[in-house]
Amino acid sequence: AASSSAGGQTWSPVFGGRSIGIGTIVIALVGGWVLGINPLTILGLLSGGGPAPQVQTQPHTPAHRPPADDTMARFVSTVLADTEDVWGELFRQGGGRYQDPRLVLFRGATPTACGTGQAAMGPFYCPLDQKVYIDLSFYEEMRRKFNVAGDFAQAYVVAHEVGHHGQNLIGATSIKPAGESKNQVSVRVELQADCLAGIWGHSARASLKIDDADLKEAVTAAHAIGDDALGHSNASDYTHGSSAQRIRWFRRGFDSGDPRQCDTFGVSKYADL
Numbered sequence: 327a328a329s330s331s332a333g334g335q336t337w338s339p340v341f342g343g344r345s346i347g348i349g350t351i352v353i354a355l356v357g358g359w360v361l362g363i364n365p366l367t368i369l370g371l372l373s374g375g376g377p378a379p380q381v382q383t384q385p386h387t388p389a390h391r392p393p394a395d396d397t398m399a400r401f402v403s404t405v406l407a408d409t410e411d412v413w414g415e416l417f418r419q420g421g422g423r424y425q426d427p428r429l430v431l432f433r434g435a436t437p438t439a440c441g442t443g444q445a446a447m448g449p450f451y452c453p454l455d456q457k458v459y460i461d462l463s464f465y466e467e468m469r470r471k472f473n474v475a476g477d478f479a480q481a482y483v484v485a486h487e488v489g490h491h492g493q494n495l496i497g498a499t500s501i502k503p504a505g506e507s508k509n510q511v512s513v514r515v516e517l518q519a520d521c522l523a524g525i526w527g528h529s530a531r532a533s534l535k536i537d538d539a540d541l542k543e544a545v546t547a548a549h550a551i552g553d554d555a556l557g558h559s560n561a562s563d564y565t566h567g568s569s570a571q572r573i574r575w576f577r578r579g580f581d582s583g584d585p586r587q588c589d590t591f592g593v594s595k596y597a598d599l
Contacts (some may be wrong), residue, residue, distance in 0.1 A: 451490035466493035472550035476543030489522030524579025
């Protein structure tokens with residue numbers, strides 16, 4: 327079973343702060359030991375800073391932006407604003423400040439600091455410019471190809487990408503467990519983002535009036551985009567996790583509302599994810 331502790335030490339979520347003292351240093355050392363994050367990275371966050379993205383200049387690629395009256399564009403923007411409220415409050419509770427990601431909606435292709443974003447890639451987050459990129463045609467494909475529809479299913483996709491932004495802010499994506507393949511590390515990262523999406527869902531239940539039917543939509547979406555559901559029969563080819571894993575970690579965050587439950591890197595055995 328997944329665990330949020332290591333060696334009997336539990337992780338207290340540390341997201342930022344404005345002063346450095348002995349207590350802060352101890353927290354950074356413990357948090358770094360449990361999560362495998364360089365304590366200097368955590369100390370940087372605790373002092374109010376964050377990992378500075380090295381933005382790369384990309385040649386201009388024509389992007390087809392949705393019109394201002396696009397209903398889906400407005401919906402996605404609304405969900406992003408709600409994630410900012412939720413994560414802003416969680417970071418404040420930890421004594422820090424959340425840095426809002428920027429949202430880029432497009433159709434077709436768009437330039438990013440991580441290279442050219444294309445519809446075939448699906449939604450993605452670029453840590454180099456701290457932007458969430460969503461080609462709105464992905465939602466049409468979800469309905470057509472995966473038979474997945476519903477507002478909360480669509481919101482789950484946004485919240486998952488925002489989860490990657492949170493990982494970037496605390497340095498979680500820099501963790502490289504010894505002896506694991508690139509794909510296995512990717513699965514840990516993606517499952518953690520699913521769990522963080524669940525944390526948002528837990529906190530947004532009241533404001534967005536999320537009910538059991540909405541939760542089912544998100545679970546259906548998580549199942550549809552599991553590696554096995556997408557046709558990967560060999561587990562070594564997984565990069566995002568199986569349908570069962572994605573549902574389990576999303577529910578872990580949604581049911582608990584506790585970021586400490588999202589420590590996929592605290593699970594010592596990859597097979598236990």
